[in-house]
Amino acid sequence: MHTLVMRFVGPLQSWGHRSRFDDRDTGLEPTRSGVIGLICAAMGIPRNGDLQRFEKLRMGVRVDCPGRCMVDYHTAMDVIKADGSETGTVTSNRHYLSDARFLVGLESDAVELLESIDTAIRKPIWPLSLGRKSFVLSVPLFLPGSSVAKDRTLEQALSEHPFQRLSPTERMPSEPLRLVIESPAYTVDGLTRNDVPLDFDTRRFGLRQVLTDWVAPDELKDGGTWLCSSPS
16 A cells, blocks of 8 residues: 655645534544545546546545634625525634644555646646635645655554654644544444545535544654744
8 A cells, every 4th residue: 555645734724524504614634525625626627527536545634733723703795695586795604723734644555646646736737725715735735755655554654754843943742643544444433424525516425434543742753844944
């Protein structure tokens, strides 16, 4: 197996998976639908595009910094009503994560697919964002050299990847880092997520199961500071 590792770092992120009408939620880590949607943007795949190439990917997330859950009271004017009769003002609560950092891994035995994704996120066809179009990235998704860890499982790649700090004054984690790993088969210990994209155009999603694990602080390698970080 091989694993593609990506960095999801930004001032704001939002990964909704139960959003309905006037309450737009966010998960505590990137959803599979959000990650596949971002990859589709990088590869220039439209909303009605074929997603079968991504079906066998197994996804995992390492929570390097959980951030803070926050909510914005949002007002939109001149919104067309559902029956199309007239426009009006619509209010909603928009939830998001502030200052969160994640490592996202995608595992596959098809290294060519992972390398094509790596190429796409380095030169994306459409702009990339962290769950909403206005939520931009602080650092590139891709890693220096290659984002593909060959002959490394999802668990190995996420556990072994060095922890990188945003500034020289930031300390290494003193608490375990949470891993959210997609289970390849049903298990009674798993949590069910309804975020497997089947068709973005018709908003159809399937189910998957995830398991929680942890990376102990003494197992983390120090990756230094981000190259784009200021030394001051």
